[in-house]
Amino acid sequence: MSDLPVSASKPIIEKESIVIRFSGDSGDGMQLTGNQFADTAAFLGSDLSTFPEFPAEIRAPAGTPAGVSGFQLHFGSKQIYTPGDKYDVLVAMNAAAFKVDIAKLKTGGIIIANTGGFDKKNLQLAGYTDNVSPLDTHAVDNYSVYKIDISRHTKDCLEQSGLGTKEIERSKNMFVLGLLFWMFDEPMDYTIGFINEKFGKKPDIALANINTLKAGWNYGDNTEIFANRYKVSSAHLPPGNYRNITGNQATAIGLIAAAHQANLPLFLGSYPITPASDVLHELSKYKTSNVKTFQAEDEIASIGAAIGASYAGALAATTTSGPGMSLKAEAMGYAVMLELPLLIIDIQRGGPSTGLPTKTEQSDLLQAMYGRHGEAPLPVLAAATPSDCFETVYAAAKIAIEHTTPVICLTDGYIANGSEPWRYPQEEDLQPISVNFATQPNTDSGAFLPYKRDDRYVRPWAIPGTPGLTHRIGGLEKAHETGNVSYDANNHELMTQLRAKKINAIADAIPLASIETGKATGKLLVLGWGSTFGAIKTTVTELIAEGHEVSQLHLRHINPFPKNLHRLLTAFDKIIIPEMNCGQLVKLIRAEFLLPAISYTKVQGLPFTTAELKKFCLEQIKLF
Amino acid sequence: MSHTTPPLTAKDFASNQEVKWCPGCGDYSILKQVQTVFPAFGVAKENIVFVSGIGCAARFTYYMDTYGMHTIHGRAATIAAGIKTINPNLSVWMVSGDGDALSIGGNHFIHLFRKNFDIKYLMFNNQIYGLTKGQYSPTSEQGKVAKSTPYGSVELPFNPPEVALGAKATFVARSLDRDPKHLQAMLTRANAHKGTAFVEIYQNCPVFNDGTFFAYSEKETKQEAALILEHGAPLLFGNDRSKGIRLDGTMPQIVDLNEGTYSQTDLWIHDESDKTKANLLARFPDFDLPLPRPFGVFYAELRPTYEDLLNEQANELIAKKGKPMLNKILAGEKTWTVL
Numbered sequence: 001m002s003d004l005p006v007s008a009s010k011p012i013i014e015k016e017s018i019v020i021r022f023s024g025d026s027g028d029g030m031q032l033t034g035n036q037f038a039d040t041a042a043f044l045g046s047d048l049s050t051f052p053e054f055p056a057e058i059r060a061p062a063g064t065p066a067g068v069s070g071f072q073l074h075f076g077s078k079q080i081y082t083p084g085d086k087y088d089v090l091v092a093m094n095a096a097a098f099k100v101d102i103a104k105l106k107t108g109g110i111i112i113a114n115t116g117g118f119d120k121k122n123l124q125l126a127g128y129t130d131n132v133s134p135l136d137t138h139a140v141d142n143y144s145v146y147k148i149d150i151s152r153h154t155k156d157c158l159e160q161s162g163l164g165t166k167e168i169e170r171s172k173n174m175f176v177l178g179l180l181f182w183m184f185d186e187p188m189d190y191t192i193g194f195i196n197e198k199f200g201k202k203p204d205i206a207l208a209n210i211n212t213l214k215a216g217w218n219y220g221d222n223t224e225i226f227a228n229r230y231k232v233s234s235a236h237l238p239p240g241n242y243r244n245i246t247g248n249q250a251t252a253i254g255l256i257a258a259a260h261q262a263n264l265p266l267f268l269g270s271y272p273i274t275p276a277s278d279v280l281h282e283l284s285k286y287k288t289s290n291v292k293t294f295q296a297e298d299e300i301a302s303i304g305a306a307i308g309a310s311y312a313g314a315l316a317a318t319t320t321s322g323p324g325m326s327l328k329a330e331a332m333g334y335a336v337m338l339e340l341p342l343l344i345i346d347i348q349r350g351g352p353s354t355g356l357p358t359k360t361e362q363s364d365l366l367q368a369m370y371g372r373h374g375e376a377p378l379p380v381l382a383a384a385t386p387s388d389c390f391e392t393v394y395a396a397a398k399i400a401i402e403h404t405t406p407v408i409c410l411t412d413g414y415i416a417n418g419s420e421p422w423r424y425p426q427e428e429d430l431q432p433i434s435v436n437f438a439t440q441p442n443t444d445s446g447a448f449l450p451y452k453r454d455d456r457y458v459r460p461w462a463i464p465g466t467p468g469l470t471h472r473i474g475g476l477e478k479a480h481e482t483g484n485v486s487y488d489a490n491n492h493e494l495m496t497q498l499r500a501k502k503i504n505a506i507a508d509a510i511p512l513a514s515i516e517t518g519k520a521t522g523k524l525l526v527l528g529w530g531s532t533f534g535a536i537k538t539t540v541t542e543l544i545a546e547g548h549e550v551s552q553l554h555l556r557h558i559n560p561f562p563k564n565l566h567r568l569l570t571a572f573d574k575i576i577i578p579e580m581n582c583g584q585l586v587k588l589i590r591a592e593f594l595l596p597a598i599s600y601t602k603v604q605g606l607p608f609t610t611a612e613l614k615k616f617c618l619e620q621i622k623l624f
Numbered sequence: 625m626s627h628t629t630p631p632l633t634a635k636d637f638a639s640n641q642e643v644k645w646c647p648g649c650g651d652y653s654i655l656k657q658v659q660t661v662f663p664a665f666g667v668a669k670e671n672i673v674f675v676s677g678i679g680c681a682a683r684f685t686y687y688m689d690t691y692g693m694h695t696i697h698g699r700a701a702t703i704a705a706g707i708k709t710i711n712p713n714l715s716v717w718m719v720s721g722d723g724d725a726l727s728i729g730g731n732h733f734i735h736l737f738r739k740n741f742d743i744k745y746l747m748f749n750n751q752i753y754g755l756t757k758g759q760y761s762p763t764s765e766q767g768k769v770a771k772s773t774p775y776g777s778v779e780l781p782f783n784p785p786e787v788a789l790g791a792k793a794t795f796v797a798r799s800l801d802r803d804p805k806h807l808q809a810m811l812t813r814a815n816a817h818k819g820t821a822f823v824e825i826y827q828n829c830p831v832f833n834d835g836t837f838f839a840y841s842e843k844e845t846k847q848e849a850a851l852i853l854e855h856g857a858p859l860l861f862g863n864d865r866s867k868g869i870r871l872d873g874t875m876p877q878i879v880d881l882n883e884g885t886y887s888q889t890d891l892w893i894h895d896e897s898d899k900t901k902a903n904l905l906a907r908f909p910d911f912d913l914p915l916p917r918p919f920g921v922f923y924a925e926l927r928p929t930y931e932d933l934l935n936e937q938a939n940e941l942i943a944k945k946g947k948p949m950l951n952k953i954l955a956g957e958k959t960w961t962v963l
Contacts, residue, residue: 043960190958239963243956253953260950267710287938288947292709297735301702304695304732308675308706311693312714316706334696424959427950464691464707464714467670472639472686474694475678484641485686 010221012185012229017076019084020180023101024093024117026059026069029173034071035419036177040190041075042244042421045234048075049534051083051607052417056274056357063117063125068100077233081385081534083418085609089183091176093117093150095126098134107142111135112179114172116151146225150175157215161208171212178216185231188213240423247386247415248275250422251319251345252282254393256289259315262401262433266291267309267316269302271324274357275413276347279319299327303344307331310340311473313437313463315397317343321413322351325364325371333372334475335406336499339451339459342406343396347416350605359605360414362530363581368408369559369588375496377503379403380559382410384533387422389415392556395510398433403506404461410558412580414607415531438462438469451483456509457502504560513562518544518551523624525572526617527597529555529585532578535608539617542610548621558585566593576600576620578613634659636669639689645680650801650827654748655687657807665715665815672715675704677724680755681748681827684719698729701736701745705930708741712931715815716742722749722763726782730762734791737820739930744814745822747784748801752833770832784824785906785922789899794819796902796922800826802841806852806919813921819929840917853905853920858891861916868892869915876904876915896924 020037024030031052038050051072060067074084089110092098094117105111118133128134135147154172161168174195181188192210199206220226245253259266270280270293284293292314296302303318310316320328325346335342348364350356368380379399383392389411396409438460441448450471451459462469471483479486480494517540528536533554540552553568555561569575569589575597577586583599590597600616602608637659645651662672672690676682678697685692691714695703700718708716725733725747736743752770753759760770760777763784767776785796795817799810807825814821826837839849851861851869859869866882868891879886895901902923908915 039958043958045960045962234962237962239961241955241959241961243959245956249956253956256953257950265710267706269706286948286953288942288945289953292934292938294706294709296702296705297731300699301705301732301735304699304702305706305709307695308693308703308708309710310706311703312707312710314710330696331699338693423962424954424956426954463711464673465670465711467668470669470689470691472641472674472688472692472694474685474692475696476694 010226010229012231015230015232016078017074017080018089018184018230018232019072019074019087020089020091021087021101021104022071022073022091022176023068023097024091024173025062025096026055026057026067027062027170028069028093029170030069030071030093033173033177034073036191036194037180037186038073038075038419039244040181040186041073041232042242043190044186045237046075046077046232047080047235047237047421048073048419049080049083050074050419051414054358061125063094063096063122065096065100065126068097070097070101075232077235079235079237080420081537082607082610085611091180093172093176095122095128095133099126099128102134102139105143109143111140111143111145112176113145113147114150114176115147116149148219153215153219154212157212158208161211162204163208167205167208171209174209174212175216175219178213179220182217182220183226183229185229188217237421238423242421242423244419245387245390245422246278246417246419247383247389247411248278248347248417249282250387250389251393251411251416252279254390255283255315255317255343255397256286256291257390257430258394258397258433259290260427261430262315262397262435264313264315264435267306267314268293269296269304269306269309269316269318270294270320271296271299271302273299273321273324275349275416276319276321276324276345278416279345279347299324300331303328303331306342307335307338307340310342311338311463315341315343315401317345319345319347321347321349321357322355322364323353325367329371332378332406333374333376336372336376336378337475337478338473339404339499339502340406341400341404341461343393343400343409344406345393345409345411348410348412356605358413360412360531360607361580361603361605362410362412362532363584363603364410365529365558365581365584366587368410375500377500377559378405379407379503379506379557380410381407381556382530382558383415384530384554384556386415386418386420388533390422394430395556398431399506399509401433401435402458402509403456403502404458405503410530412531436461437466439466441468449481449483451478452481453498453502456505457498507560507563510557510560510562512564513553513555513568515568516552516554517541519549520551520568521571522549522551523573524548524550524617524621525553525569525575526550527553527555527569527575527577527585527589529558529579532580532608535610535613536578538610539613542614543617550617550621555585558588561592569593569595573624574598574620576617578602578608578616580607632663632669634663637662637689639687641686643687644683646831648828648830649680650750650829651681651684651748653801653804654746654807654825654827655684657804658688658811661808661811661815664812667715671713672717673707674717674719675700675707676719677721677729678755679721679724679753681719681721682724698724698727699732700724701729701732704743705736705739705741708743708931709934712742712935717744717746719746719748721754722747722751722784723753723761726762726784726787734787737788737791737793737822740792740794740819740927741931742818742929743820745820747822747824748827749784749824750827750829750833751781751836752829754829754832758832783906783909785822786903788822789903789906789923793822793923794925794927795821796906797822798824798826798919798922800837800841800919801828802837803919810921817924819927840919849916851916851918853894853918853922855894855896855921858888858893860888860891874904876908876911876913878913878915896921899923899925
């Protein structure tokens with residue numbers, strides 16, 4: 001750090017946690033800026049949660065509200081479970097960003113505005129038709145506003161760099177990042193390392209970015225406009241080794257780890273789709289680890305190839321989102337009939353149809369449960385946080401392989417793109433996954449019966465290349481044990497029941513559910529699944545601290561449910577189920593247990609805020 | 625392939641399942657020719673996988689005593705691709721009908737050829753939907769009167785070899801159910817080809833489209849109607865092989881060798897490696913001429929297979945970078961420790 005500026009001139013105010021919203025045009029590099037800040041904060045020991053939010057269009061009309069791309073970061077010295085309801089700091093790179101995001105800035109919060117993005121043209125594009133900058137109106141009365149012409153400062157800084165106007169324009173996010181690093185007393189070296197690595201072959205661009213970064217820092221340090229700096233101390237996280245990880249990265253690594261522990265090649269069949277593509281991108285980097293990624297011609301081909309790969313003896317997966325799930329439905333039913341291991345990972349987004357590609361939702365649960373023709377049950381798991389995607393995918397792979405079944409794994413856009421520090425495991429911490437390829441005929445007569453089941457109703461996985469076990473499988477109904485085509489009425493009913501029993505028997509192999517927060521009995525239980533975990537955890541923790549009798553239970557396994565779930569649920573007077581859909585888990589709980597669970601829903605393409613969830617819980621508590 | 629077992633016979637490739645095609649179906653002959661030639665390939669049964677879609681033809685899988693997957697409508701190519709990617713040592717054969725391959729499976733059909741997996745693709749073309757009881761198919765001729773087109777189909781059909789060539793297939797051939805010797809020869813050629821080998825097999829559907837291809841198989845007509853392609857040989861057909869085809873620029877022209885104007889040396893010499901001519905051969909039905917229908921290998925090209933390129937890439941990367949330990953992958957690039 002010796003060559004980096006050190007500031008000691010301005011007082012530093014200690015904060016327990018801070019929420020920053022980086023907001024700008026889609027081309028302004030807000031995602032990169034936010035990620036760099038998050039990585040640096042994580043590296044220095046803060047706990048954090050991030051929430052990237054961007055439009056579906058790659059470059060929506062520049063300067064308009066439709067083109068605003070935001071990155072929200074909540075970091076703190078306490079444990080952080082959500083990206084925060086409202087922010088302390090809003091970085092607005094243009095008028096449109098200001099317009100879109102000002103509503104969620106806390107009263108008394110800080111606005112860092114790039115005045116270069118509030119000129120006449122930008123005001124018009126943002127819809128401020130009177131050409132009056134909102135920064136000069138009462139709209140900002142309750143905030144501390146720092147007006148900085150970031151565009152011009154970047155230009156000045158890079159005048160001699162030899163870079164073109166476009167490249168200079170693109171560097172202004174580094175000025176912001178430098179300024180924010182100064183403001184929150186975070187070092188620049190992580191980002192400098194990143195820049196040098198990213199632009200290794202273009203040293204002039206690397207240098208320009210580093211100079212702009214430092215200029216931003218120096219601007220904070222040298223000018224008189226900032227009176228204070230802020231500091232967030234390290235969080236008291238459990239001891240261990242940490243990395244920062246997004247949900248999609250964790251999903252990818254979970255697959256690699258499971259294949260490694262099962263000693264199988266990993267096959268991913270996928271077709272690009274938001275917000276799932278990053279899993280394909282991530283896995284395609286691991287070709288040296290017996291990972292084969294297959295970008296198929298369409299969604300159907302991607303699951304078809306995965307089914308073929310599974311038949312040939314791989315741990316096979318397909319990753320997708322809503323529209324792709326719909327297209328894969330027939331092949332999923334086929335995989336149910338074949339009873340082969342397969343992971344179908346649905347990174348949910350707003351639906352129906354193309355819906356809200358870049359926004360989050362939990363509305364595919366009932367599709368995951370029932371979205372196939374015929375009686376076609378399969379296990380369903382859901383991940384709760386970015387890092388939990390690793391655990392969930394790993395657990396799903398273990399079930400798929402050990403019970404020779406397709407498994408659906410649900411995550412969503414919120415945790416797929418969001419990140420958090422992860423205390424990553426070591427190889428030896430991972431549960432074993434046992435693969436039992438059939439190698440011998442399974443009858444005294446020497447015949448091989450591909451649908452002869454064990455006591456868990458699991459059929460053998462016999463892969464081509466194994467002598468003596470040649471057999472045919474297919475989508476037509478199978479005769480019990482022989483697997484031959486059968487249209488026999490009683491056999492169909494038997495096989496339907498056996499397929500269901502096999503899935504239900506997985507309940508014997510999965511962990512029991514447990515209360516996540518609070519006591520095991522009480523008045524109110526908040527039952528959740530998937531990415532609502534953070535909002536529920538924060539809400540319930542706060543309610544308990546305020547003296548309320550509230551607990552949290554969060555489900556990873558939705559089909560089959562953990563065996564003790566009914567017992568846990570009946571220990572509470574009232575159950576609330578918050579979901580980012582119109583009430584899907586609540587239907588399953590009511591149907592399975594005949595319990596009058598209360599549904600609380602939100603379908604705005606956005607995660608729950610702690611405030612709204614808490615308000616609903618308090619209303620329910622008042623009714624006791 | 626890994627090892628050869630004691631010599632197998634055609635019977636060894638018959639499964640214990642009763643064959644349930646309609647009496648007189650062309651599929652019986654195709655099954656018989658496949659079972660007849662397979663022993664000579666010297667591949668152990670366990671290293672062979674048949675993958676089929678949906679339709680009459682797709683039931684083929686159940687009748688072969690090899691590994692096999694009867695899949696879903698149109699998707700056999702996707703599943704075969706996954707199998708071959710994971711285990712390139714397997715001999716993978718696909719069986720599809722014209723509807724399965726070119727209608728519901730059309731997208732997979734073209735991409736399979738482009739990627740060039742080492743997969744043998746037998747497409748039984750009967751120009752009709754059989755299993756759904758007689759609707760026109762994507763290869764039915766315009767004007768086809770069928771269940772769903774009582775007044776005749778208004779659509780132009782696909783020409784399978786033309787589509788396959790357009791999709792960059794590395795091996796394109798045509799044969800027919802009623803010429804066992806020719807079909808056996810084409811199956812043998814397909815087996816020997818390293819890459820996606822497409823064989824269109826004209827197949828008679830005695831129930832819904834009887835006799836559609838008889839002109840090319842029956843003694844009275846086949847000499848005039850069918851053109852048997854042989855690499856390096858002139859295009860000859862007709863009774864006593866007295867007719868030939870020459871090229872006038874890019875236009876095929878039928879010539880009568882008995883007239884004395886042209887001799888065999890003036891004729892189009894078949895060259896399997898010539899894609900331009902292969903395209904012309906495929907398009908013979910399009911010309912306003914009484915051109916015979918070509919049978920044989922239209923085109924063959926050696927191009928690296930998908931699975932070989934994929935594995936080579938991985939091996940090169942491993943040679944350069946080594947294989948990372950799982951713990952390294954779990955940790956990623958940037959880590960920190962909380963004490």
